[in-house]
Amino acid sequence: MDRRKFIEIYGMFFTATTLLSFNSSISEEINDVVIDDKEKRDDYKLLNIPIIKAFTIGLNAPSAHNTQPWKFEIINPLEGLLYVDETKLLPKTDPSVRQIHISCGCFIEALAIGSIGIGFESEITLFPNDLYKHEDIGKKPVALIKLTQNKSLLKHPLFDYIFQRKTNRSVYYSDSFSKEDFEMVKQNCNIFYSQITYFKDFKEIENYKSFFSKAMQIEFNTLSTNEETRRMFRFNKNEAKIQRDGLTFEANGLNGLSLFFAKAFTKNTIESWNNKLTIEKGLANFNKSLDSSRDFIFFTTTNNTLLDQINVGRDFYQFCLSLAKNGFYCHPLNQVIQEYSEMDNIRKEFEKLTKTNEIKKIQMIIRIGRAKKPYKSYRRHIYDFIVQS
Numbered sequence: 001m002d003r004r005k006f007i008e009i010y011g012m013f014f015t016a017t018t019l020l021s022f023n024s025s026i027s028e029e030i031n032d033v034v035i036d037d038k039e040k041r042d043d044y045k046l047l048n049i050p051i052i053k054a055f056t057i058g059l060n061a062p063s064a065h066n067t068q069p070w071k072f073e074i075i076n077p078l079e080g081l082l083y084v085d086e087t088k089l090l091p092k093t094d095p096s097v098r099q100i101h102i103s104c105g106c107f108i109e110a111l112a113i114g115s116i117g118i119g120f121e122s123e124i125t126l127f128p129n130d131l132y133k134h135e136d137i138g139k140k141p142v143a144l145i146k147l148t149q150n151k152s153l154l155k156h157p158l159f160d161y162i163f164q165r166k167t168n169r170s171v172y173y174s175d176s177f178s179k180e181d182f183e184m185v186k187q188n189c190n191i192f193y194s195q196i197t198y199f200k201d202f203k204e205i206e207n208y209k210s211f212f213s214k215a216m217q218i219e220f221n222t223l224s225t226n227e228e229t230r231r232m233f234r235f236n237k238n239e240a241k242i243q244r245d246g247l248t249f250e251a252n253g254l255n256g257l258s259l260f261f262a263k264a265f266t267k268n269t270i271e272s273w274n275n276k277l278t279i280e281k282g283l284a285n286f287n288k289s290l291d292s293s294r295d296f297i298f299f300t301t302t303n304n305t306l307l308d309q310i311n312v313g314r315d316f317y318q319f320c321l322s323l324a325k326n327g328f329y330c331h332p333l334n335q336v337i338q339e340y341s342e343m344d345n346i347r348k349e350f351e352k353l354t355k356t357n358e359i360k361k362i363q364m365i366i367r368i369g370r371a372k373k374p375y376k377s378y379r380r381h382i383y384d385f386i387v388q389s
């Protein structure tokens with residue numbers, strides 16, 4: 001839905017300040033640097049309709065490649081439907097749409113915690129029209145959400161971290177996470193569905209790291225997946241600001257001279273992006289960050305249905321918020337578990353090593369630690385996500 005139509009339909013619920021908040025172009029003129037972070041996400045506080053407020057909070061959730069693969073149907077001010085947006089899939093990197101559904105799980109959890117923060121309980125019915133087939137993606141809903149006002153609700157302890165959590169792909173400080181930290185992070189969140197495994201054995205970790213690095217090399221050197229990343233890549237500040245999704249050099253942890261050179265020499269063309277030198281630089285940057293890490297976690301489920309994927313997304317997101325609460329960052333390293341043919345050999349080898357398979361599935365792999373504050377990524381405007389039945 002475009003902004004004009006959104007205001008036409010929902011405008012009567014809006015205050016003048018709300019309308020101003022959507023007019024980002026005015027403030028963008030003032031000072032790009034100062035307002036940069038504020039302008040990257042819509043502010044739920046300026047909205048009045050509870051279900052739209054809750055959806056707007058949900059948008060802070062992470063998603064694979066920052067595709068934000070969601071669309072919403074508003075039923076009434078307290079009820080709405082969440083769908084996967086079938087135009088935002090990653091068919092090359094995520095042909096099984098598994099990561100898209102994990103991203104939906106993250107969104108649902110952000111909305112559930114967020115609703116409590118605005119005084120509403122949320123009743124979430126997953127797949128209200130049953131689990132669907134691939135061809136039904138975008139046609140059948142992932143979740144029906146019903147809000148009920150409850151003035152006695154206390155703010156959820158993880159609420160504030162919805163707005164602070166960020167993926168951090170940069171170098172992590174050495175020994176910045178411990179077994180005790182892991183226990184603390186686990187205690188501060190609710191992991192309901194998946195098994196989380198934390199590794200401390202040096203040899204085991206080094207072995208896993210070599211898998212993560214090789215898998216990234218495959219992803220870069222596979223034209224179809226590397227091109228899919230280019231499609232989701234925003235090459236300069238202006239592109240990022242207009243598209244409000246995808247990945248950037250800054251989000252990849254580049255700064256200073258490396259950022260300058262990456263921006264100067266990498267062009268948005270098939271030749272430049274897939275050039276040997278560009279790939280080598282990207283890989284070197286990834287390996288530098290990977291090498292700095294000693295702490296890794298796997299999220300595993302015993303089954304691998306859409307429902308499991310949604311649920312592991314909810315767990316992963318809770319864990320991310322708890323990491324943020326305790327001053328830690330994480331960086332997903334999912335290449336080796338992806339299901340496209342070029343990854344088959346190494347994925348199967350990795351599954352053998354970890355005693356998993358396509359049913360008992362490792363759904364998310366993350367590295368954890370403390371690091372410098374990262375870049376804050378954009379989200380599209382709420383009105384972009386709303387569709388009419």
Ligand SMILES: Cc1cc2nc3c(=O)[nH]c(=O)nc-3n(C[C@H](O)[C@H](O)[C@H](O)COP(=O)(O)O)c2cc1C
Pocket residue numbers: 060061062063064065066099100102103106165166167168169246247251331332333334335376377
């Ligand atoms: C299911 C899922 C898979 C992801 N996989 C990766 C990954 O393999 N590598 C990576 O760097 N980031 C990965 N991410 C992080 C997203 O790219 C990130 O959430 C997105 O760019 C938005 O940025 P933010 O988390 O800072 O808000 C993943 C996120 C999700 C939800």
